[in-house]
Amino acid sequence: MSHPIASYVDSNNLGAWGIYLEQIDRVTPYLGSLSRWVETLKRPKRSLIVDVPIELDNGTIAHYEGYRVHHNLSRGPGKGGIRYHPDVTLSEVMALSAWMSIKTAVVNVPFGGAKGGIRVDPKKLSQSELERMTRRFTSEINMMIGPQKDIPAPDVNTNEQIMAWMMDTYCVNQGYTTSGVVTGKPISLGGSLGRRDATGRGVFVVAREAYRQIGLDLPGARVAVQGLGNVGGEAARLFCEAGAKLVAVQDHSATLYEPNGIDINALLKHVAIVHEIKGFAGEVIPNEQFWTAPCDILIPAALESQINSSNAGGIKAKLLVEGANGPTTPEADDILKDMGVVVVPDVIANAGGVTVSYFEWVQDFSSFFWTEEEINQRLDKLMIEAFQGIGEVAQRHQVTLRTATFIVGCERILKARQMRGIYP
Ligand code: GLU
Numbered sequence: 001m002s003h004p005i006a007s008y009v010d011s012n013n014l015g016a017w018g019i020y021l022e023q024i025d026r027v028t029p030y031l032g033s034l035s036r037w038v039e040t041l042k043r044p045k046r047s048l049i050v051d052v053p054i055e056l057d058n059g060t061i062a063h064y065e066g067y068r069v070h071h072n073l074s075r076g077p078g079k080g081g082i083r084y085h086p087d088v089t090l091s092e093v094m095a096l097s098a099w100m101s102i103k104t105a106v107v108n109v110p111f112g113g114a115k116g117g118i119r120v121d122p123k124k125l126s127q128s129e130l131e132r133m134t135r136r137f138t139s140e141i142n143m144m145i146g147p148q149k150d151i152p153a154p155d156v157n158t159n160e161q162i163m164a165w166m167m168d169t170y171c172v173n174q175g176y177t178t179s180g181v182v183t184g185k186p187i188s189l190g191g192s193l194g195r196r197d198a199t200g201r202g203v204f205v206v207a208r209e210a211y212r213q214i215g216l217d218l219p220g221a222r223v224a225v226q227g228l229g230n231v232g233g234e235a236a237r238l239f240c241e242a243g244a245k246l247v248a249v250q251d252h253s254a255t256l257y258e259p260n261g262i263d264i265n266a267l268l269k270h271v272a273i274v275h276e277i278k279g280f281a282g283e284v285i286p287n288e289q290f291w292t293a294p295c296d297i298l299i300p301a302a303l304e305s306q307i308n309s310s311n312a313g314g315i316k317a318k319l320l321v322e323g324a325n326g327p328t329t330p331e332a333d334d335i336l337k338d339m340g341v342v343v344v345p346d347v348i349a350n351a352g353g354v355t356v357s358y359f360e361w362v363q364d365f366s367s368f369f370w371t372e373e374e375i376n377q378r379l380d381k382l383m384i385e386a387f388q389g390i391g392e393v394a395q396r397h398q399v400t401l402r403t404a405t406f407i408v409g410c411e412r413i414l415k416a417r418q419m420r421g422i423y424p
Helices: 015-030 032-042 090-106 127-140 160-174 195-213 230-241 264-274 330-339 352-366 372-397 401-420
Strands: 046-055 061-072 078-085 113-119 150-154 222-226 245-250 255-257 297-300 319-321 342-344
Touching (some): 015 090, 015 330, 015 401, 046 090, 046 127, 061 090, 061 150, 078 090, 078 160, 078 352, 113 150, 127 160, 150 160, 150 352, 195 230, 195 297, 195 319, 195 342, 195 372, 222 230, 230 245, 230 264, 342 401, 352 372
Parallel strands (some): 222 245, 222 297, 297 319, 319 342
Antiparallel strands (some): 061 113, 245 255
């Protein structure tokens, strides 16, 4: 039986949560008898909204709104990043937590789905303000997190330093040191080799496999990347290393187009210094033209809903691989399907990050650390096998890769849900 979604979400403006609900509706007909349990996926298990007050450097008091959502814990502790962005809302965090449930199930790591965030522009804070906000937020969500309960990680605008502050705050409150409470930590605190680059690496590995399946090879392929952060930057670098050409890049500051290929190492150096692509040599084109730039592989690696009914029809790529979470709306999915563009969905394409987060968590528990080579080998193998499995499901049901990926993820979650049953 269907019940209205949670009352605290604006049903006229569902945003990312609306996209997620539509994705669940599209997969439901393929879930057989498990569809009896599907309502469990259409609401978070629990959501916490917290006030985060801090004293700014100038002596005034600022309040920020923070969130931590547990979407589903049927298969294990909650897992998912913490996002700092001025547009973060509860319903966005709900969607991101739900995609984490699907993602952890698709790569079959023993976690549920969670996500957190603060509605803040971190660029406007000093380093010490950022630290105070992170520590207060961690204290406020203390009842939600823990190595066996829910394990945060980096996401948009959060990094290893922020994870170190979160870990320290949690451990000081507990009275002992336990590194497995967050992943994406600095190596010196029990972080994992390979974790920083894992999401971008996973995007690359899955894209290479998908491109091979269409019968094409990477050398000479033209690649366009939106977002040159931790995910897009590393993916772009690996594509160039494999002989592909980076022909277009876009971030919040500019869009560059260079049919002969952009020098990725020089661009990444520029971005490391000025934190944006603006000012880098090359042809600057209007932002909307990024989506129509001639290319073979398109990698959105920024925020949600970038590819929608207004720009999907102009896309020239043969393959779209989602580095970001939720970059393509369901309407755009339909347009791309009709155009014959293969879309590798976020919940497999960017699952490399959470996969190596799992490796980090396991290493922390066993206090035994692996080499970077071991980590990358295990990551590549796991991602390729998961992606091949999805391809078989897509063939069997004659559905898109997104629907096939959701079939795999939802089945695993709902089987666990069914076996556990409802208590009392
Ligand atoms: N924030 C990343 C994601 O969206 C990683 C989450 C994690 O490692 O827990 O997948």
